[in-house]
Amino acid sequence: MLDEILQAAIIINILAATIRISTPLLLGAMGELVAEHSGVMNMGLEGMMMFGVFTVWLVTFVGGTTTIGILGAMLVGALLGLLLAFLVIYLKVDQTVAGLSINILAIGFNEFYVRMANASNIPVQIELLPNMNIPLLSGVPIIGEIFFQQRFLTYLAFILVPVIAWFLGRTKFGLSIRSAGENPRAVDTRGISVNRVRLIATVFGGIMAGLGGAFLMSVTSRYLPEMTAGRGWLAIIIVIAGNWKPVRMVIATFLFAFLQALQVTLTTFEIAVPYEVLLVMPYVLALVALALARVRSAQPAKLGVPYSRE
Amino acid sequence: MMLKALRLEIVKVRDVHWGIQVILVILGILAAFFVSGWFIALSGGNPAEAFAAIFRGAFGEPRKVYDTLMRATPLIFTGLATVIAFRAKIWSIGQEGQLYAGAMLAYTLYRIFQPMLDRPLLLLVVVLGGFLGGGLLGLLAGWLKARFNVDIIISTVLLNYIVTTMLLFLLYDHKYWMGAETYYPRTDTITKDAWFPIIFEDARLHMGFLIAVGFAITVYWVLKRTPYGYDLRAMGSNPVATMFKGIDVNKLIMVTMFISGGLAGMAGSGEVFGVHHNVNMAVSAGYGYTGIIVAMVSELNPLVVILVSIFFGAIINGSVVMATQTGIHTSIIFVIQAFVLLAILISRALMSYRIRRVPHAG
Numbered sequence: 001m002l003d004e005i006l007q008a009a010i011i012i013n014i015l016a017a018t019i020r021i022s023t024p025l026l027l028g029a030m031g032e033l034v035a036e037h038s039g040v041m042n043m044g045l046e047g048m049m050m051f052g053v054f055t056v057w058l059v060t061f062v063g064g065t066t067t068i069g070i071l072g073a074m075l076v077g078a079l080l081g082l083l084l085a086f087l088v089i090y091l092k093v094d095q096t097v098a099g100l101s102i103n104i105l106a107i108g109f110n111e112f113y114v115r116m117a118n119a120s121n122i123p124v125q126i127e128l129l130p131n132m133n134i135p136l137l138s139g140v141p142i143i144g145e146i147f148f149q150q151r152f153l154t155y156l157a158f159i160l161v162p163v164i165a166w167f168l169g170r171t172k173f174g175l176s177i178r179s180a181g182e183n184p185r186a187v188d189t190r191g192i193s194v195n196r197v198r199l200i201a202t203v204f205g206g207i208m209a210g211l212g213g214a215f216l217m218s219v220t221s222r223y224l225p226e227m228t229a230g231r232g233w234l235a236i237i238i239v240i241a242g243n244w245k246p247v248r249m250v251i252a253t254f255l256f257a258f259l260q261a262l263q264v265t266l267t268t269f270e271i272a273v274p275y276e277v278l279l280v281m282p283y284v285l286a287l288v289a290l291a292l293a294r295v296r297s298a299q300p301a302k303l304g305v306p307y308s309r310e
Numbered sequence: 311m312m313l314k315a316l317r318l319e320i321v322k323v324r325d326v327h328w329g330i331q332v333i334l335v336i337l338g339i340l341a342a343f344f345v346s347g348w349f350i351a352l353s354g355g356n357p358a359e360a361f362a363a364i365f366r367g368a369f370g371e372p373r374k375v376y377d378t379l380m381r382a383t384p385l386i387f388t389g390l391a392t393v394i395a396f397r398a399k400i401w402s403i404g405q406e407g408q409l410y411a412g413a414m415l416a417y418t419l420y421r422i423f424q425p426m427l428d429r430p431l432l433l434l435v436v437v438l439g440g441f442l443g444g445g446l447l448g449l450l451a452g453w454l455k456a457r458f459n460v461d462i463i464i465s466t467v468l469l470n471y472i473v474t475t476m477l478l479f480l481l482y483d484h485k486y487w488m489g490a491e492t493y494y495p496r497t498d499t500i501t502k503d504a505w506f507p508i509i510f511e512d513a514r515l516h517m518g519f520l521i522a523v524g525f526a527i528t529v530y531w532v533l534k535r536t537p538y539g540y541d542l543r544a545m546g547s548n549p550v551a552t553m554f555k556g557i558d559v560n561k562l563i564m565v566t567m568f569i570s571g572g573l574a575g576m577a578g579s580g581e582v583f584g585v586h587h588n589v590n591m592a593v594s595a596g597y598g599y600t601g602i603i604v605a606m607v608s609e610l611n612p613l614v615v616i617l618v619s620i621f622f623g624a625i626i627n628g629s630v631v632m633a634t635q636t637g638i639h640t641s642i643i644f645v646i647q648a649f650v651l652l653a654i655l656i657s658r659a660l661m662s663y664r665i666r667r668v669p670h671a672g
Contacts, residue, residue: 043463087656091660098655101655106648107596107644108645112642115641230471233467276479279475283472286464287454287465287469287472294459
């Protein structure tokens with residue numbers, strides 16, 4: 001009897017963790033989706049997330065609150081999106097190279113700040129983002145514990161999925177973004193600047209990435225190296241594996257998040273599977289998912305191609 | 311918008327004189343140092359003092375010069391690994407993982423063959439093991455691309471995580487690689503008969519440096535003079551045409567990824583058997599990523615890679631002296647490296663454009 005209660009508690013714990021861990025993946029992936037629909041592949045997503053992580057830490061370090069840190073991370077994400085847009089849209093630098101540079105830039109800063117954090121004698125305590133229980137719903141047994149006792153950013157991430165799907169499919173500007181990635185000339189003939197549309201979409205992707213990174217830092221009190229641990233890359237993979245379709249992307253997100261939730265939850269128990277095996281599973285799954293994701297029917301036709309009039 | 315009003319426009323420039331290129335690269339590096347200096351000042355240090363200390367620490371006396379060359383060695387390898395892949399527009403960023411894979415296979419072979427082989431043969435096995443370990447990991451990414459069309463950039467990142475996690479697994483258990491004499495995640499010290507020979511008395515510079523320089527010259531020659539190098543460059547400049555010319559693109563990708571991975575793996579065996587003399591989680595101080603910067607600053611030229619590696623090796627080596635003399639943390643070098651890359655990228659991109667008057671305006 002007691003055993004069963006314990007088991008149920010563990011399962012609920014894992015599922016609630018799945019929802020929580022989905023947050024940064026989903027934020028990053030939805031931002032990436034918008035950028036890619038406009039024709040810009042943001043390969044610097046991982047790096048932008050790293051920037052989000054240490055922006056929150058840095059803001060706390062100089063005496064700010066977590067909320068200011070999160071806003072700061074969004075701002076930094078926007079600036080990085082602007083940098084990426086400047087490089088790939090106006091200077092027409094290869095998108096992979098530009099994204100790569102942002103990642104390396106981030107790795108550099110991240111290394112510096114992590115070591116600075118370790119070297120400083122005053123430990124920085126980051127004020128954790130509080131749980132926001134949804135009235136009524138959070139009281140429902142099991143379902144409430146899994147879905148409705150999460151943080152604000154988690155709700156935001158999930159609400160943004162239908163909102164972005166609607167925005168891309170049903171609004172005028174959303175259609176301009178998608179045309180910029182499918183048939184930029186058509187956008188141009190309508191008198192809309194392709195480059196400006198792409199710029200806005202890329203900056204939006206940057207903001208979402210910054211937010212995703214900020215979430216990671218605002219649910220853990222200590223700044224550790226490798227906090228992003230490839231989540232930015234997983235977000236890119238989620239877009240591909242989800243074939244650029246929001247609903248499928250959510251399913252892919254759950255899959256990755258579930259594996260990570262297993263790792264987080266199960267390592268506190270004595271189990272036969274080594275910790276590292278649990279740790280590595282999402283990456284292996286990602287490789288397999290990519291190998292199997294041969295349907296890329298919804299990939300924007302002009303993804304990665306800079307636009308010029310001649 | 312503004313330019314149009316002034317009757318100016320931006321045009322693409324086809325050929326840039328190499329002298330201008332060199333000047334722009336140097337200006338880019340100077341700009342990067344300027345920004346880094348500002349960053350040091352922001353974190354409460356004195357930039358001039360810091361850079362002077364880095365220079366003294368890197369070149370102050372002969373032994374420090376040898377140490378600088380020692381730090382340059384893994385960068386030459388990972389830089390070359392990047393050059394050969396990027397020349398074909400294969401965007402591999404798996405150098406870090408391949409470095410560890412090379413270190414791991416070399417160490418495995420060392421454990422098997424150490425009791426039965428003499429020093430020269432053992433060294434040969436270890437060096438080849440490094441190449442093979444990195445090469446096979448590179449080949450895996452190449453195969454995934456050829457067989458399943460998995461983007462190299464993503465697969466190599468994932469493989470980096472997978473390999474380093476595997477090493478973590480081996481190093482944290484006494485059953486596997488964790489040393490008997492240690493509680494840290496590292497192996498026992500490697501027996502001296504497998505250490506890379508030292509080039510100069512009393513310095514740590516090992517034979518890996520000479521191998522690295524040899525490889526740089528070889529890669530230069532291969533790219534320039536062999537049919538393989540020709541195909542590789544052709545694929546880099548026009549992948550579609552390459553396909554029509556009857557070149558087996560898939561095979562080319564796999565071979566290139568094998569060689570690229572092998573070069574990165576050499577850095578791994580060099581660090582384990584030449585510098586650390588054990589395997590641990592810090593065998594690479596981000597050499598895989600720095601190698602990418604090295605290659606891009608070198609404009610993907612294998613011979614220039616040697617010089618740029620020495621430049622970055624000097625910063626890494628000099629940062630130790632800087633840390634003890636000024637109290638600024640050594641990890642500032644990562645920030646400097648990142649700024650150098652960004653500055654080079656922007657100056658390169660700007661180089662290919664020029665502002666001129668609109669020919670027939672109105």
